[in-house]
Amino acid sequence: MKVAATNQALALLLRIFVxxxxxxxxxxxxxxxxxxxxxxxxxxWVIVIGTVGIAVYCEISGRIAAVRNEPLFxxxxxxxxxxxxxxxxVAVTSANALTCAxxxxxxxxxxxxxxxxxxxxxxxxxxxxxxxxxxxxxxxxIERVFGLLGLMMIVFVTVAVSLxxxxxxxxxxxxxxxxxxxxxxxxxxxxxxxxxxxxxxxxPYKTYFRASAAIEHKRKVSHIVPDRVTWIVGFGLGSLxxxxxxxxxxxxxxxxxxxxxxxxxxxxxxxxxFGIAGMLIAVGGMFFAFAGAAIEMALSGAYNxxxxxxxxxxxxxxxxxxxxxxxxxxALLCAAALIVLTGLDPARxxxxxxxxxxxxxPFTYFPLVVIGADRxxxxxxxxxxxxxxxxxxxFMLITLAALAVIPxxxxxxVGKG
Amino acid sequence: xxxxxxxxxxxxxxxxxxxxxxxPCGTVDDLLLEGGPxxxxxxxxxxxxxxxxxxxxxxxxxxxAAWIFGRRYARVSWSEVESISATVTLRSPAAKLGxxxxxxxxxxxxxxxxxS
Amino acid sequence: xxxxxxxxxxxxALIAILALAIAAVVGVIKLAGASADSHELAVIVxxxxxxAAATAVLSDALARGQTGTTFARAQAAQQRRALDTSLRQxxxxxxxxxxxxxxxxxxxxxxxxxxxxxxxxxxxLRSSDGDGIAARSxxxxxxxxxxxxxxxQS
Numbered sequence: 001m002k003v004a005a006t007n008q009a010l011a012l013l014l015r016i017f018v019x020x021x022x023x024x025x026x027x028x029x030x031x032x033x034x035x036x037x038x039x040x041x042x043x044x045w046v047i048v049i050g051t052v053g054i055a056v057y058c059e060i061s062g063r064i065a066a067v068r069n070e071p072l073f074x075x076x077x078x079x080x081x082x083x084x085x086x087x088x089x090v091a092v093t094s095a096n097a098l099t100c101a102x103x104x105x106x107x108x109x110x111x112x113x114x115x116x117x118x119x120x121x122x123x124x125x126x127x128x129x130x131x132x133x134x135x136x137x138x139x140x141x142i143e144r145v146f147g148l149l150g151l152m153m154i155v156f157v158t159v160a161v162s163l164x165x166x167x168x169x170x171x172x173x174x175x176x177x178x179x180x181x182x183x184x185x186x187x188x189x190x191x192x193x194x195x196x197x198x199x200x201x202x203x204p205y206k207t208y209f210r211a212s213a214a215i216e217h218k219r220k221v222s223h224i225v226p227d228r229v230t231w232i233v234g235f236g237l238g239s240l241x242x243x244x245x246x247x248x249x250x251x252x253x254x255x256x257x258x259x260x261x262x263x264x265x266x267x268x269x270x271x272x273x274f275g276i277a278g279m280l281i282a283v284g285g286m287f288f289a290f291a292g293a294a295i296e297m298a299l300s301g302a303y304n305x306x307x308x309x310x311x312x313x314x315x316x317x318x319x320x321x322x323x324x325x326x327x328x329x330x331a332l333l334c335a336a337a338l339i340v341l342t343g344l345d346p347a348r349x350x351x352x353x354x355x356x357x358x359x360x361x362p363f364t365y366f367p368l369v370v371i372g373a374d375r376x377x378x379x380x381x382x383x384x385x386x387x388x389x390x391x392x393x394x395f396m397l398i399t400l401a402a403l404a405v406i407p408x409x410x411x412x413x414v415g416k417g
Numbered sequence: 418x419x420x421x422x423x424x425x426x427x428x429x430x431x432x433x434x435x436x437x438x439x440x441p442c443g444t445v446d447d448l449l450l451e452g453g454p455x456x457x458x459x460x461x462x463x464x465x466x467x468x469x470x471x472x473x474x475x476x477x478x479x480x481x482a483a484w485i486f487g488r489r490y491a492r493v494s495w496s497e498v499e500s501i502s503a504t505v506t507l508r509s510p511a512a513k514l515g516x517x518x519x520x521x522x523x524x525x526x527x528x529x530x531x532x533s
Numbered sequence: 534x535x536x537x538x539x540x541x542x543x544x545x546a547l548i549a550i551l552a553l554a555i556a557a558v559v560g561v562i563k564l565a566g567a568s569a570d571s572h573e574l575a576v577i578v579x580x581x582x583x584x585a586a587a588t589a590v591l592s593d594a595l596a597r598g599q600t601g602t603t604f605a606r607a608q609a610a611q612q613r614r615a616l617d618t619s620l621r622q623x624x625x626x627x628x629x630x631x632x633x634x635x636x637x638x639x640x641x642x643x644x645x646x647x648x649x650x651x652x653x654x655x656x657x658l659r660s661s662d663g664d665g666i667a668a669r670s671x672x673x674x675x676x677x678x679x680x681x682x683x684x685x686q687s
Binding site: 268275 | 582583604615
């Protein structure tokens with residue numbers, strides 16, 4: 001009896017750590033450091049808001065999966081019909097492909113920092129690595145390996161603390177605030193960074209992937225509460241990573257007037273403080289975090305398409321048993337790699353992937369909020385008043401963000417150099 | 418078969434089809450209704466495949482989609498439907514009804530690769 | 534087709550509203566108008582400045598043995614790619630005596646940073662905050678060339 005309880009507690013702890021390690025991908029990393037380098041501590045509140053938001057949406061998607069045991073995109077199609085569902089599917093899949101491309105490009109860049117080999121070759125090697133890893137590794141081990149090793153990113157927390165930030169100021173910026181701006185362009189840029197940072201934390205693949213994973217692992221209604229604990233604790237701890245990166249931007253890069261746009265910059269800060277060992281841990285942590293994200297994005301895309309079209313799906317069985325699903329995630333990885341191989345500047349790919357994600361955020365979260373609160377579908381497990389209110393509040397927020405991001409991007413574009 | 422009225426749009430159309438072995442094998446992409454003005458309208462079959470789906474797209478998208486995905490479909494007689502819940506469950510395995518052909522085809526192709 | 538149809542119309546309406554709203558927001562901001570030109574120079578200066586600073590941090594870390602040479606070389610290469618882009622923008626701007634595009638592109642293709650440098654020095658470019666861009670770029674380029682030369686050739 002005791003063994004079972006300990007096992008359960010360990011399993012919960014494991015899931016919390018995996019949630020932590022998988023919290024940051026290259027978009028969030030780039031914009032966190034950039035926000036700190038540009039605006040000091042003042043954007044911490046965006047990270048706080050984003051973390052609560054992703055926790056809310058993951059709660060909804062996890063609950064839908066546990067109550068209905070039906071995949072999200074099947075529910076979307078049943079409820080909204082083929083055409084509207086297809087629109088959502090196309091939006092989510094394109095965002096998945098582009099963000100996946102950003103991760104693959106970042107992984108290739110990290111490998112280049114270590115080996116000095118040509119970038120394009122490394123992109124191909126990364127693609128082969130991902131395909132082989134997902135093909136041969138059982139699902140639980142993928143999540144565990146990449147999620148837990150991604151926890152090496154904790155080195156950034158150490159770096160941030162070692163830089164002796166002014167904690168009282170950091171605490172003050174955890175609440176929404178607006179620093180004084182020197183020029184109007186600075187104000188626009190602040191808005192742009194705030195939206196991009198928010199979007200990078202609210203990436204839809206997190207919610208959709210978890211819903212499918214929950215069904216595969218047969219999460220039941222009894223799991224709803226422990227899963228809630230997982231989101232809250234895991235994401236809360238995970239949010240320490242983007243906050244630390246922001247502090248590094250503010251305390252290391254800003255005084256030197258550097259605005260790093262590539263992951264190597266983050267490793268440079270670690271190297272400066274902790275030498276080669278620190279640099280290797282940082283690069284290693286980033287690799288596992290980005291790689292894990294790339295895999296989840298590809299699988300999420302495949303889940304969505306297969307579930308929408310009624311194909312067999314699932315990673316727990318052999319690839320042969322869900323053939324079109326397997327082909328889908330391979331195709332998504334290849335498409336992502338192709339995007340990188342076109343030679344587009346990786347920093348631009350990262351930026352565009354976040355922007356595209358922000359634009360489609362309303363489309364991806366609208367079904368979630370609506371289905372989660374639909375009594376006909378969820379019975380008495382439909383979203384309570386608090387979650388419903390939060391869900392709609394965040395929906396309004398992301399709609400405003402989606403409207404503003406492209407104008408802001410165009411206007412601040414000259415500011416990107 | 419059903420005790421209360423069946424809402425075709427809400428409970429049948431666009432739902433995932435599950436065969437006798439419990440595996441998904443497509444979605445209800447359209448319904449075949451038979452009858453005419455003044456006669457009884459009956460659901461005679463489920464239509465599964467890209468054909469009916471492509472017809473539901475907006476006109477400008479339809480031709481390109483049809484060229485890429487084709488217009489074929491499988492006709493599953495209504496008598497093959499075992500039960501309707503969240504999914505539409507059938508009496509027979511998918512292969513017998515001509516469903517999920519591509520999953521099997523691609524599966525055979527993948528089987529050549531080690532580790533599948 | 535009422536329940537499903539209504540929801541479908543709702544999605545269509547959502548898209549239409551989004552499109553109109555984007556157009557409206559862009560229009561408003563455009564009318565309020567910030568001229569891009571005068572800011573471009575200041576921005577490019579800041580990019581050059583940040584690359585110089587990053588390069589300085591890198592060479593400093595290298596000198597103290599904190600970063601491996603492969604790392605430093607790869608970092609320097611990535612920074613140089615970013616720097617080339619901003620230099621290209623700088624050169625293609627018509628400030629002072631315009632430079633012929635074809636000549637510049639040929640120089641860039643040959644990777645002749647030092648030649649670019651000489652070309653820049655001929656034009657006294659001033660930014661809105663008074664810095665001499667030629668002076669700034671000279672500082673950056675010299676540091677970049679120095680760091681590349683100091684790395685062991687393999």
